[in-house]
Amino acid sequence: MNDSTLIDDLFDRPSGPVRPFEFDADVARVFPDMVRRSVPGYAELVGMSGLIARRAARPGTHCYDLGCSLGAVTRSILRQVEADVRLIAVDNAPAMIEGLQARLADVPHAERVEPLCADVRDVAIENASFVVLNLTLQFIPPESRLDLLTRIREGLVPGGVLMLAEKVLIPEDRGGRFMIQLHEDFKRANGYSEMAISGKRTALERVLVPDSVETHEARLGAAGFAGVGRWFQSLNFVAWVAWI
Incomplete structure (x- = not known):
């Protein structure tokens, strides 16, 4: 499947009030282009997820991709980890799971992946050596994040x-204002119109609820992780590893 031909023009279509953002079939069709043009460093996040998995995953255990969307991180992990590791890819959007399954059709060792359409809050995490939350926690209600x-x-x-x-x-x-302006410049440089930038910002309000770096790191400590390392930042996108 050639994702490069599916251009994100969803917010260039004026059609009345902007609806809250949701991961429906329209978003799934253009998601690879959307995330590439919207998230600085996204390719590095995906690639490093596989490398971190290669170091962290243990034979006979599970890896979880929670909020897997179309499975870019799942496929990155699959390329890097040993055969005796099971991958559970979870998303609550049926269109994303269907897209993931289509993209796994011709991928070697895809039988090691278990796609699961479910709310990540309802999934039992068991015998896990590596878990990924890649741009997922921000869509979970804040009161549920620590749990x-x-x-x-x-x-x-x-x-x-x-x-x-x-x-x-x-x-x-x-x-902070400078960082936000740079992120919008990043999207303009990737071909997004002013209408698209404004429309998506409106659609994401109260759907994507970000936390500060300090809040994230304090919460990881409160959850019982023994250590936290911040290894990536590009503009207002940050990634950590946390271990027990």
Whole structure:
């Protein structure tokens, strides 16, 4: 399947009030283009997820991609980890799981992946050596985030690792405004119109609720992780590894 031909023009179509963002079939069709043009460093996040998995995954354990969308991270992990590791790819959007299954059709060793259409908050995390939350926690209600991270930590085997990547809340000062303006410049440079930038911003309000770096790191500690390392930042996108 050639994702490069599916151009994200969803917010260039004026059709009345902007609806809240949801991961429906329209978004699934253009998602690879959308995320590539919207998230600085997305390719590095995906590629590094596989490399981190190669170091963290243990034979006879599970890897979880929570909020897997179309499975870019799942496929990155699949390329890097040993045969005796089961991958559970979870998303609550049927269109995303259907897209994932289509993209796995011709991928070697795809039988090791278990696609699961479910809310990540309802999934049991068991015998896990590596768990990924790649741009997922920000869509979970804030009051549920600590509980989810705690359940992940409890489901990790000794030496297990969580990779967390998020859009973060930027301080409302000159530096923060500059960072937000640079992110919008990034989207303009990738071909998004002013209408698209404004429309998507409106659609994501109250759907994507970011936290500050400090909040994320304090919450990981409260969830019981023994250590946290911040390994990536590009504008207002940050990624960590946390271990037990």
